[in-house]
Amino acid sequence: MQNVAIADQPDELHDPQTFITKYVYSQDHKVIAIQYGITAIFVGLVALALSALMRLQLGFPDAFDFIDPSSYLQFVTMHGMIMVIYLLTALLLGGFGNYLIPLMVGARDMVFPFMNMLSFWFYLLSVIVLLASFFVPGGPTGAGWTLYPPQAILPGTPGYDWGIILMLVSLVIFIIAFTMGGLNYVTTVLQARTHGMTLMRMPLTVWGIFTATVLGLLAFPALLVSAIMMMLDKTLGTSFFMPALVSLGESLDYSGGSPVLFQHLFWFFGHPEVYIVALPAFGMVSDVLATHARKNIFGYRMMVWAIVAIGGLSFVVWAHHMYVSGMLPAFGFFFATTTLIIAVPTAIKVYNWVLTLYRGNIHLTVPMLFSIGFIFTFTHGGLTGLFLGNVVIDLPLSDTYFVVAHFHMVMGVSPIMVLFAAIYHWYPLITGKMFDEKLGKIHFWFTFLGTYAIYLPMHYLGFLGVPRRYFAMGSTDFIPESAQSLNASITVSALIVGLSQLIFIYNVFWSLRAGKPAGHNPWEATSLEWQTPDVPPHHGNWGPQLPTVYRWAYDYGVPGAEKDFIPQNHPVTESEQTAGEPEGR
Amino acid sequence: MNILKVLRDKPWVHSTASATLEQYSGPDPVAASQVMLRFVLAIVSVLFFLFIITFLSRSQYPDFEALAGSPWQPFTDSSRLWFNTALLACASLAIQWGLGGSRSGKLNITVAGISAAVFFTLLFLVAQFDLWLRLQSMGFYLSGNPANSYFYLLTAVHGLHLIGGLVVLTNVVFRVWYNHNIDSLKAPLQLCTTYWHFLLGVWLVLFALLTSRPETINALAAMCGF
Ligand code: HEM
Numbered sequence: 001m002q003n004v005a006i007a008d009q010p011d012e013l014h015d016p017q018t019f020i021t022k023y024v025y026s027q028d029h030k031v032i033a034i035q036y037g038i039t040a041i042f043v044g045l046v047a048l049a050l051s052a053l054m055r056l057q058l059g060f061p062d063a064f065d066f067i068d069p070s071s072y073l074q075f076v077t078m079h080g081m082i083m084v085i086y087l088l089t090a091l092l093l094g095g096f097g098n099y100l101i102p103l104m105v106g107a108r109d110m111v112f113p114f115m116n117m118l119s120f121w122f123y124l125l126s127v128i129v130l131l132a133s134f135f136v137p138g139g140p141t142g143a144g145w146t147l148y149p150p151q152a153i154l155p156g157t158p159g160y161d162w163g164i165i166l167m168l169v170s171l172v173i174f175i176i177a178f179t180m181g182g183l184n185y186v187t188t189v190l191q192a193r194t195h196g197m198t199l200m201r202m203p204l205t206v207w208g209i210f211t212a213t214v215l216g217l218l219a220f221p222a223l224l225v226s227a228i229m230m231m232l233d234k235t236l237g238t239s240f241f242m243p244a245l246v247s248l249g250e251s252l253d254y255s256g257g258s259p260v261l262f263q264h265l266f267w268f269f270g271h272p273e274v275y276i277v278a279l280p281a282f283g284m285v286s287d288v289l290a291t292h293a294r295k296n297i298f299g300y301r302m303m304v305w306a307i308v309a310i311g312g313l314s315f316v317v318w319a320h321h322m323y324v325s326g327m328l329p330a331f332g333f334f335f336a337t338t339t340l341i342i343a344v345p346t347a348i349k350v351y352n353w354v355l356t357l358y359r360g361n362i363h364l365t366v367p368m369l370f371s372i373g374f375i376f377t378f379t380h381g382g383l384t385g386l387f388l389g390n391v392v393i394d395l396p397l398s399d400t401y402f403v404v405a406h407f408h409m410v411m412g413v414s415p416i417m418v419l420f421a422a423i424y425h426w427y428p429l430i431t432g433k434m435f436d437e438k439l440g441k442i443h444f445w446f447t448f449l450g451t452y453a454i455y456l457p458m459h460y461l462g463f464l465g466v467p468r469r470y471f472a473m474g475s476t477d478f479i480p481e482s483a484q485s486l487n488a489s490i491t492v493s494a495l496i497v498g499l500s501q502l503i504f505i506y507n508v509f510w511s512l513r514a515g516k517p518a519g520h521n522p523w524e525a526t527s528l529e530w531q532t533p534d535v536p537p538h539h540g541n542w543g544p545q546l547p548t549v550y551r552w553a554y555d556y557g558v559p560g561a562e563k564d565f566i567p568q569n570h571p572v573t574e575s576e577q578t579a580g581e582p583e584g585r
Numbered sequence: 586m587n588i589l590k591v592l593r594d595k596p597w598v599h600s601t602a603s604a605t606l607e608q609y610s611g612p613d614p615v616a617a618s619q620v621m622l623r624f625v626l627a628i629v630s631v632l633f634f635l636f637i638i639t640f641l642s643r644s645q646y647p648d649f650e651a652l653a654g655s656p657w658q659p660f661t662d663s664s665r666l667w668f669n670t671a672l673l674a675c676a677s678l679a680i681q682w683g684l685g686g687s688r689s690g691k692l693n694i695t696v697a698g699i700s701a702a703v704f705f706t707l708l709f710l711v712a713q714f715d716l717w718l719r720l721q722s723m724g725f726y727l728s729g730n731p732a733n734s735y736f737y738l739l740t741a742v743h744g745l746h747l748i749g750g751l752v753v754l755t756n757v758v759f760r761v762w763y764n765h766n767i768d769s770l771k772a773p774l775q776l777c778t779t780y781w782h783f784l785l786g787v788w789l790v791l792f793a794l795l796t797s798r799p800e801t802i803n804a805l806a807a808m809c810g811f
């Protein structure tokens with residue numbers, strides 16, 4: 001706990017020498033970030049492969065023997081859980097949070113490097129435990145990523161024995177890992193900002209990651225509580241969540257528990273989780289947009305306020321996931337109202353992104369393309385969210401493909417778009433090489449158009465009443481034959497999108513060896529991470545002296561300035577001071 | 586730091602005010618640890634708050650039988666728990682005493698205080714465990730009734746937090762031992778002391794809740810809308 005090892009004496013930093021201390025057993029935030037990143041992308045690919053298997057079954061029913069109803073449910077569950085927690089949360093906070101926070105606030109490292117390293121090893125352990133469930137008797141749990149009891153731990157659900165136990169253990173380990181990392185991120189932001197870096201001079205990326213981390217630290221305990229109690233119900237026969245019930249003709253020993261209690265706990269975590277994923281994405285996309293449009297972010301203060309407001313509101317909307325579980329009508333009204341209110345700060349952010357582009361000097365680089373793609377997918381998914389937030393509209397649409405389409409647009413694809421934007425944007429800093437622009441653009445168009453080819457038709461399937469988490473539709477009267485051909489086309493698109501990610505992987509590896517050297521600050525960005533003496537930054541980040549910050553992170557296209565950007569560590573000139581407030585902010 | 590004032594800053598207005606070349610030399614470890622401790626306490630509070638909320642909600646189902654109230658319930662007479670509470674309070678006092686010692690640079694008081702704190706904490710844990718065995722022998726098993734389940738669960742979670750505290754405290758002591766610098770003990774010991782007092786507070790809340798009579802629990806649950 002007291003491992004603050006970053007007094008400003010570079011010779012005290014003991015640069016790690018051997019391969020092991022440098023890359024494996026490392027306490028450097030950049031190395032830990034990359035470890036997090038690689039692990040997360042690896043499990044993400046597993047989840048992507050699972051989605052391909054599901055789509056094959058849905059598009060071409062019964063063409064594949066090895067996918068039976070049980071394994072379909074297992075794929076759904078593992079796919080959902082991995083994507084939300086082990087890929088997005090880990091990559092956005094453990095990956096980008098770790099890499100960017102110290103660099104952007106001008107620190108040498110996280111405040112507690114040892115705990116930061118432990119965070120990664122716990123994360124890796126949680127991933128291993130999770131993947132181990134593929135190899136235990138009964139396979140992984142098939143309860144759906146929401147893991148609702150009682151079915152999650154009863155015979156009839158795949159993986160009700162080993163699978164669910166490993167899932168719960170893995171979640172508990174993940175939460176410990178996240179908490180250790182998260183304590184570092186918030187403390188570093190609050191305590192390790194360099195001279196002149198006031199809170200309101202931080203890039204929005206840091207604001208987004210910071211607020212998301214606070215949300216995570218306060219929301220993950222709800223998942224922890226529900227995981228512990230469900231584990232006791234499963235292993236030691238308590239009845240926290242388990243009502244009295246008859247299973248396979250036998251009445252079980254459980255009695256009196258409340259499954260709805262689990263749902264409340266789960267969603268008290270689950271909804272903030274959406275913003276744990278979204279807020280870092282909001283922050284990063286703001287910075288990418290401003291940099292590549294050579295313009296200050298429109299309404300910086302409002303953006304900060306919106307991030308904070310969304311963070312606060314996200315704790316009082318959770319029951320909109322439970323309209324069909326039944327609740328007092330007044331509660332339905334309350335949660336519908338808060339859900340619609342949260343749309344206000346969110347919409348402000350979208351307007352501000354668009355207004356940032358307005359009359360900007362837009363460079364259609366790959367990160368910019370992905371960022372613009374994000375504005376599309378996020379607006380799209382957000383609008384369907386407004387529908388689902390209303391009780392009367394949600395009731396018929398709940399558990400249909402409309403919901404699947406909605407959440408994939410808003411919290412599946414949108415953060416992924418930003419992640420790609422971020423990876424392409426910061427790749428030159430992390431590796432010192434430029435990626436291949438052409439391959440990047442091809443990757444973007446496949447991904448962006450493919451996304452629409454996959455998810456737009458799903459909205460229609462939802463209107464038809466095609467249910468979610470179904471292995472096959474069977475012969476259902478109200479679903480026309482044509483739905484099947486739609487499903488087949490979705491599958492083809494999904495496979496193409498999945499395969500096109502190989503372009504990205506290839507690009508990352510190829511550019512690592514053969515990419516052009518990136519040099520200093522190839523995007524001519526203002527924020528501190530691009531102003532390090534070395535690219536990629538060395539251990540300790542800043543050489544002998546920490547940078548001093550004189551201005552905010554958005555001085556692009558300042559009238560009268562020599563260049564169209566002024567880095568944060570450039571002193572303010574006399575003429576700037578007398579020039580007064582620039583317009584358009 | 587006033588958060589509302591911070592949020593009203595206009596970062597785009599340039600001032601040369603920050604251009605003073607006073608040298609900044611990295612974060613202050615003590616302040617950083619204090620901030621982290623505040624977050625830790627917030628997280629642990631949320632954790633117990635959520636457990637307690639589910640307890641109150643679960644208490645309104647017909648099969649719930651509070652552990653106090655009727656003569657045959659184990660905590661109608663809660664003297665055993667008062668004894669355990671006294672142990673934990675002693676631990677808190679001892680660590681506070683040790684902290685005072687380290688502040689005034691008295692090594693022997695510091696060592697005595699810390700040792701006593703560790704001793705009483707361990708004793709508390711053993712006593713809690715003994716209580717579990719006692720409950721078992723009286724037939725109050727973990728899965729017998731949700732009230733039992735919550736008793737075991739909440740005491741276990743509280744105990745785990747104490748064990749976590751012991752690990753950190755041991756770590757601190759060993760580091761100081763090797764550095765031979767008692768001054769460096771003050772700040773971390775202050776944090777540990779706060780944590781110990783906090784866990785004593787949590788225990789008092791749990792104690793009150795777990796030994797409440799059904800009427801009290803029902804009233805609390807009604808207040809929360811269950
Ligand atoms: C090409 C990319 C993807 C494809 C083709 C895909 C496909 C699918 C399919 C077919 C389902 C199951 C629907 C059902 O039967 O109910 C599903 C569920 C789900 N997906 Fe994806 N998905 C993709 C990416 C993502 C991403 C990036 C996320 C991140 C949030 C995500 C999160 C989820 C979740 C949470 C579920 C629900 C799991 C459940 O019902 O328990 N997916 N996806």
Ligand SMILES: [Cu+2]
Binds near residue numbers: 271317318321
């Ligand atoms: Cu929600």
